[in-house]
Amino acid sequence: MSTAGDIVLRGGTVVAMDPARTVAPLDVRLSGGRIAAIGAALPSDGATVVDVRGLHVLPGFVQGHTHLGQALLRGLAEGRDLLRWLRERVWPLEAAHDDESAYCSGMLGAVDCLSSGTTTIQDIGIVTHMDAIFRAIADSGLRAIAGKCLMDEGHGVPPGLAQPTAVALDEVRAQHATWHGAADGRISLLLCPRFILSCSAALWRGVVTLAHELALPVHTHLLEHPNEEPEVVALLGKGQLELLDELGVLDTRLSIAHGVQFDARHAERLAGRGLGIVHCPSANLKLGSGIADLGYLASVPGVRLGIGCDGAPCNNDMDVLEEMRLAALLQGIKAGPGRFASERALALGTIDGARAIGLEHEVGSLEVGKRADVVVLDLDRPGSFGGTQVSVYDRIIYGTARDAVVHVFVDGVPRVQHGALIGLALPELLARARRACDALVQRAGLAGVA
Numbered sequence: 151m152s153t154a155g156d157i158v159l160r161g162g163t164v165v166a167m168d169p170a171r172t173v174a175p176l177d178v179r180l181s182g183g184r185i186a187a188i189g190a191a192l193p194s195d196g197a198t199v200v201d202v203r204g205l206h207v208l209p210g211f212v213q214g215h216t217h218l219g220q221a222l223l224r225g226l227a228e229g230r231d232l233l234r235w236l237r238e239r240v241w242p243l244e245a246a247h248d249d250e251s252a253y254c255s256g257m258l259g260a261v262d263c264l265s266s267g268t269t270t271i272q273d274i275g276i277v278t279h280m281d282a283i284f285r286a287i288a289d290s291g292l293r294a295i296a297g298k299c300l301m302d303e304g305h306g307v308p309p310g311l312a313q314p315t316a317v318a319l320d321e322v323r324a325q326h327a328t329w330h331g332a333a334d335g336r337i338s339l340l341l342c343p344r345f346i347l348s349c350s351a352a353l354w355r356g357v358v359t360l361a362h363e364l365a366l367p368v369h370t371h372l373l374e375h376p377n378e379e380p381e382v383v384a385l386l387g388k389g390q391l392e393l394l395d396e397l398g399v400l401d402t403r404l405s406i407a408h409g410v411q412f413d414a415r416h417a418e419r420l421a422g423r424g425l426g427i428v429h430c431p432s433a434n435l436k437l438g439s440g441i442a443d444l445g446y447l448a449s450v451p452g453v454r455l456g457i458g459c460d461g462a463p464c465n466n467d468m469d470v471l472e473e474m475r476l477a478a479l480l481q482g483i484k485a486g487p488g489r490f491a492s493e494r495a496l497a498l499g500t501i502d503g504a505r506a507i508g509l510e511h512e513v514g515s516l517e518v519g520k521r522a523d524v525v526v527l528d529l530d531r532p533g534s535f536g537g538t539q540v541s542v543y544d545r546i547i548y549g550t551a552r553d554a555v556v557h558v559f560v561d562g563v564p565r566v567q568h569g570a571l572i573g574l575a576l577p578e579l580l581a582r583a584r585r586a587c588d589a590l591v592q593r594a595g596l597a598g599v600a
């Protein structure tokens with residue numbers, strides 16, 4: 151078990167993201183994987199003291215939508231809108247995964263997340279070789295709600311990815327038995343039907359059955375690109391949310407990635423039910439999907455907003471500080487300058503993001519009793535300088551990126567110290583990933599193809 155001894159973070163400024171939005175000079179004690187105390191001049195008996203004077207101490211960041219299994223595909227699917235991006239590149243490449251490429255991809259993605267301050271992800275995995283992704287999550291130290299990607303039909307879906315429905319669902323059961331609660335509880339299972347155009351009605355029904363039987367959340371892509379809805383209506387005679395409602399999916403613990411096309415008709419259908427919507431602004435810009443109206447989405451009863459970087463081929467990095475900055479900036483266009491305050495943007499990647507994926511009682515804020523997931527940032531640099539009257543939220547959201555990350559703890563275990571990953575030989579991982587990536591592209595038949 152990878153528990154750490156007690157740690158006292160001494161002398162920093164806590165930005166707690168708790169209900170009171172505490173910002174104050176306080177110490178934080180981490181013990182037994184949880185936050186044991188927050189207060190002034192805490193005793194350090196039996197603890198390792200980490201000097202964080204001049205630094206800011208925040209809850210570890212939460213990303214509600216990622217694809218570790220795509221980390222190896224960065225840069226291999228450029229210049230395409232969503233459906234061409236999937237059909238011409240991402241699906242053939244995902245279909246070519248083996249254990250080695252899946253593990254390297256998982257480790258690369260997890261390290262990308264951890265080194266930029268993300269401590270929890272909700273991850274849509276890959277169809278085959280998913281055990282290798284779980285292994286990478288366990289080895290990396292990241293916290294994840296994750297599940298294999300479920301696909302059983304669809305135009306352009308390669309044979310290797312369109313699994314027989316029963317096989318796909320049986321694999322979920324097996325992975326639940328092996329991985330749910332694994333890695334000292336850092337891993338929990340998620341049901342991940344990819345999106346409507348790759349899942350049969352039988353698969354959706356099976357997902358709903360498993361969601362109730364195993365008490366698992368469901369996460370899918372929905373209402374992303376404007377081209378999706380016409381294709382779904384032409385094929386199935388109904389809109390995306392209407393279909394999911396009829397199949398019972400809206401009555402599960404559901405969160406969706408994107409929701410760019412979510413409008414008043416969808417809000418009506420949601421009535422009385424909850425829905426997590428994970429905003430992915432970089433991916434939405436890169437694939438030409440549009441700009442979600444966060445002010446509107448936040449006003450819809452039952453909607454809980456989070457944020458995520460999505461996959462490496464549509465972002466192309468996993469730095470959620472950049473993503474929160476972009477979210478705030480884009481709402482300047484959508485709603486007007488200042489309409490989406492930097493404090494709300496930071497909440498997307500912390501407490502609100504945790505709520506969007508149902509983990510708000512465990513992570514997302516610095517409060518006694520929560521998991522000891524912490525990121526320490528250095529704002530005392532030219533790019534994030536601000537006088538005493540400047541909002542700390544503005545300094546974080548508009549002035550920082552991954553290079554401000556000094557320390558990262560997950561369950562009180564240091565994963566990044568003084569900006570460097572702990573316990574991982576990065577040059578070796580990168581060299582291994584490069585070899586696995588070249589072999590993957592060969593297997594996909596895309597070597598030398600632009």
Ligand SMILES: [Zn+2]
Pocket residue numbers: 215216217274371407460461
């Ligand atoms: Zn995605």
